Amino acid sequence: MTLTSDRSRDEGAFGFVAIAGRPNVGKSSLVNRYIGRKISITSRRPQTTRNRLLGILTTDDAQIVFVDTPGIHAAGGRELNRVINRTAVTSLDGVDLILMMITATGWHRDDSLVYEKAVAAGAPIILAVNKSDQLARRDAILPLLESVSRDRDFLDIVPLSVKSGYNMEHLREVIVSRLPKGPPGFPAEQVTDRSQRFLASELVREKLFWHFGQELPYVSAVEITKFDQDESGMLRVEAVIWVEKAGQKAIIIGRDGAGLKRVGQRAREQMERLFQAKVYLGLWVKVRKGWTDNAAMLKSLGYGEW
Ligand SMILES: Nc1nc2c(ncn2[C@@H]2O[C@H](COP(=O)(O)OP(=O)(O)O)[C@@H](O)[C@H]2O)c(=O)[nH]1
Ligand SMILES: [Mg+2]
Known part of the structure; x- marks a missing residue:
């Protein structure tokens, strides 16, 4: 078997990637930036996203189905909060990959809760450290990258800025390299599952x-x-x-x-x-x-x- 014949039968990657993170780390912004349209609303306040929503990114080499989720947080109080938290956690079930997001400001207590739920869901986890644009110097993120990987199991760790676009394509390639091969599950022009x-x-x-x-x-x-x-x-x-x-x-x-x-x-x-x-x-x-x-x-x- 020659390399060329192998490559000619190459299939693209296809799979579901749930985005997990505490409120406000930039999950919905990431989906919008990849899709190139506002399909998921965002704000400076936590708990803007209340429902699970798919953002479908189709390129030559892959179709990635992002599952945008409400932020996971220590819930309490009203029924709405409980329903939102439940939606966030169950959205992690059955996906091929979990993209956990934190921010460059450091590891927060709710990040541990998110990590725990992600591990329990069972899919491999890629960590994206967003908002790196807020650091004065790019290498100021290195100690954080080092400390978060201690005692935790991430496939990859990618510093990121959804706002500036830094490492967005790199992260996409990392995701594609970790997804199963297979034909796309949605028509190329479909960008979301929502009406x-x-x-x-x-x-x-x-x-x-x-x-x-x-x-x-x-x-x-x-x-x-x-x-x-x-x-x-x-x-x-x-x-x-x-x-x-x-x-x-x-x-x-x-x-x-x-x-x-x-x-x-x-x-x-x-x-x-x-x-x-x-x-x-x-x-x-x-x-x-x-x-x-x-x-x-x-x-x-x-x-x-x-
Ligand atoms: N500085 C900075 N702000 C960001 C970045 N990504 C998202 N944000 C902002 O963070 C806030 C929360 O974003 P959102 O996508 O709603 O977060 P979610 O709750 O995780 O879905 C919004 O005000 C975004 O504009 C980034 O890379 N850098
Ligand atoms: Mg959101």
């Missing part, structure tokens, strides 16, 4: 994170009540923002409706970019007391479901 409807609701939720104070985004959920495309190609989207209290509703709506208008405007712009269509967006704010602790309501809003 446009879901992505629309997430973009509205992202703007709540961007525009409102500490608490509000955590007691808000977005339900799409209409999603139609008319003959002209215009998308008509209507959505309800659920909150827990009348006061929260007043805050979102804002003076003369200015708050809601701002959220609507920004969300609409991003929908137009993502869906490549003109969008009409109607938003309403409604109060349902205790929805974050109501299992039935959480289910009807799609939490804890794949």
Whole structure:
């Protein structure tokens, strides 16, 4: 058998890679950067991601299916938190690889919890140390790389900056080298498993994170009540923002409706970019007391479901 004939029968790599990490290390940002589109919302606050979401990266040599997960953290309190944490942990089951993310600032206590869950899930683990752009000097990361690998079992360790793009291609190649060979599982043009409807609701939720104070985004959920495309190609989207209290509703709506208008405007712009269509967006704010602790309501809003 010659090398050439071997190579001509070479198959690409295909597999599922779950991204595990405590909240805010840059998991969703990584998926968006690889896919080249905002399919997973991000913010400076923890727990922005609530659902499992696939980001599918197809290249000549491979198809990598990233499983974006909510951050794993020491959960407690409301049912919503428990559901989110459960989703994060069960998303690690049955994947080919786990990409664990930490940041260059050091190993945190919740990182140990994440590592423990990743080991329990059973797939080999690659460690990415993100936000290396925040270090004054690139080699300042070396002591951390050295210390995290002591007593822990990583296939590879890759310093990274999703923000600057540093080592993104290198990490992709490392992942590809560790994935099984096989034909792609999804059409090359498919970038996510989520519907446009879901992505629309997430973009509205992202703007709540961007525009409102500490608490509000955590007691808000977005339900799409209409999603139609008319003959002209215009998308008509209507959505309800659920909150827990009348006061929260007043805050979102804002003076003369200015708050809601701002959220609507920004969300609409991003929908137009993502869906490549003109969008009409109607938003309403409604109060349902205790929805974050109501299992039935959480289910009807799609939490804890794949
Ligand atoms: N400086 C810096 N910030 C980053 C980097 N990657 C992500 N971020 C920021 O970190 C925050 C959390 O990102 P996100 O993707 O939502 O984190 P997740 O909770 O792990 O999904 C956002 O404000 C991102 O813009 C990076 O490489 N460098
Ligand atoms: Mg996220």
